[in-house]
Amino acid sequence: MTSNPYPLGLRLHGRRVVVVGGGAVATRRVPALLDAGADVLLVAPELTPALRARADAGRLHWVPRRFVPEDLDGAWLVQVAIDDPIAAASVSAVAAERRIFCVRADDRTAATAWTPAVTRHGPVTVAVLGGGDPRRAITVRDAIRDLLAVRLAPDAIAGRPDASTGTTGGRQAGRVALVGAGPGDPELITVKGWRLLTEADVVVADRLVPGLLLDELRPDVELVDASKIPYGPSRAQEEINQILVDRALAGAFVVRLKGGDPYVFGRGGEELLACAAAGVPVTVVPGVTSSIAAPAAAGIPVTHRGVAHEFTVVSGHLAPDAPASLVRWDALAGLHGTLVILMGLKNLAAITATLIAHGRSPQTPAAVVQEATTGTQRVLRSTLGEVAADLCAADLRPPAVVVVGDVVGALDG
């Protein structure tokens, strides 16, 4: 008779887990063990390159030979990840003798423990056992994961503030997260960025963050529009800093949502320093920056074997001759690699003239990518010598990225 399994959450931190086998199954199983802080002993004559990299990095101990019973000395758990049933059975037998739970990749009926299909959402881990059918477990797990991912119950995942302690189920109130929202496509925010957004009490958002992300916020979230529209009315950075600090000190969890990556021309550093000065803890979640994503969305790799071994990201918001400019345009003109210019449309004629004057060929391929990764993306292909004029003729507008270099045509057929 088969009884139901008894579910447990194993706290493996610092505890020895023996993995027997160094192939594909072990490669899939070991990361979660390491993530749980387990002290992993890997017993296998050979390892996959991925496992080898972890061994070389000192993340696990590798014994390069076949299993011997002494390998289980001090172990709390053993995972058998080999497809030789006789060898696997002998590991199982030693484990049973020592009362150590044993997971068997080759024969689940011979195992004393099963690994569930897992999905993780912040502090919540959902583990599914499929009653003996791993495919059923995966199907159910995927359904739960999708349900959680479409944010049916962010409060349940994150936990709402507890009035008595000021804390929530999985987090502390009174802190700020600087979150990169990505370049425009709402699906290009990171998983962590999205999770924190669903947990926020206050969201302070820039103009360039994908609007769809904001549409999906809970109705009770306070949304602060921190738009800094070029050449238009803008909120001073100090005021934004103050909003972050004030809301966090009042006990809110504040997400500062910024286009692209918070630290690429995003003034994220200033916001972090302001919070630190006020004693407000800050988490930084990097984002997909437009400086790489916009070229990619236009079919332009910023590096390409045999074409460009470097790429430089530069702000063009100041003209090359502006006294406050920190950019050595003359030096950039001497580079062979890719130049990616953000905020450069207004000064593009002066920038391209300066690059050409300092030696970059006017024939160098160039492209402009407007509103990359969105439904209104536009791409202009040109040359360094012509791009400023072509830009005006095509009436391209910010936000746009300018790419200069042979990579512009690298993937053309």
Ligand SMILES: C[S@@+](CC[C@H](N)C(=O)[O-])C[C@H]1O[C@@H](n2cnc3c(N)ncnc32)[C@H](O)[C@@H]1O
């Ligand atoms: C203030 S900077 C912020 C950059 C942002 N932190 C990042 O990592 O992408 C704004 C500039 O980024 C570029 N930009 C941002 N999003 C863009 C997009 N979807 N398409 C093209 N350029 C974009 C434009 O050059 C724009 O003027």
